[in-house]
Amino acid sequence: MRKEKNIVTHAHKIFDPKKSIKRAQTRRSPVWTISVGENKYEEWQSKHDRIAIIRKGLPYSTVEVISRQSNLPIGRVLNFIGVAQTTYNKNKRAKILMSGRNSEAILLMAEVLKYGDLVFNHETKKFNRWLKKTNISIGNVTPESLFDTLSGIQVVRNCLNRLEHGNFA
Template structure:
């Protein structure tokens, strides 16, 4: 029972971290507005904590060097338009993954597994917006029971 409680606590923390971003997921207009204005560098830290990724892996997914990612993490300036868009799509992906799998841990366990529906490991597609959209579409298919 104790393990379940730990899992429940981590899910609550992750869900709370995603709440400020969820209004951006609901509307393309909201999404575009925040992307053009630039997400706060705090969003990078939130993404690191939610995903459990290393800085190296996160930098790779965001097409940054690890020192550049570290610089962004320590700087309170807004992120560029392209980086804001990528970070926001990844945050939305994690939000959707939790919704589909019921826990952050189940979603994280699914990401590195080869998926027949997309012909790749979902984690290998996170370095582009198109790849993230492919993974989100696969999550939608799973939600609707379309597994092949």
């Protein structure tokens, strides 16, 4: 192994750190969106983008988006984020934005729902059935029942990750 000008060679392979950094910078993380039809509410690609959206707040109408994507009633999604139906109706009419905590929960749910759709090869009905079935690997509860906490949403995401990689989930 020899080293010259920041290039390391090993067994005929040349490693150039500048190329490696450039390659890493061109790789993109997925672009996440919350949209209804043609209307895009928000779009984010990095954690920094997500934080900016959380701080700004999401409109209450994004609850309907999550409701449609998860095939859950709006009331159930509102229970997950701890908002009363009357508060939701009033704030939606007044176009008030959700709190940071509620916006974060909605964004994370949107990510998990889109990721689940990808893991299940866009077979939405199968994914929605999976959300409603008890799952041994997450403590014999349904994945959707964990949407009421940020940690629970992460547990569902981890479970989907294991499924994607062929592990029992």
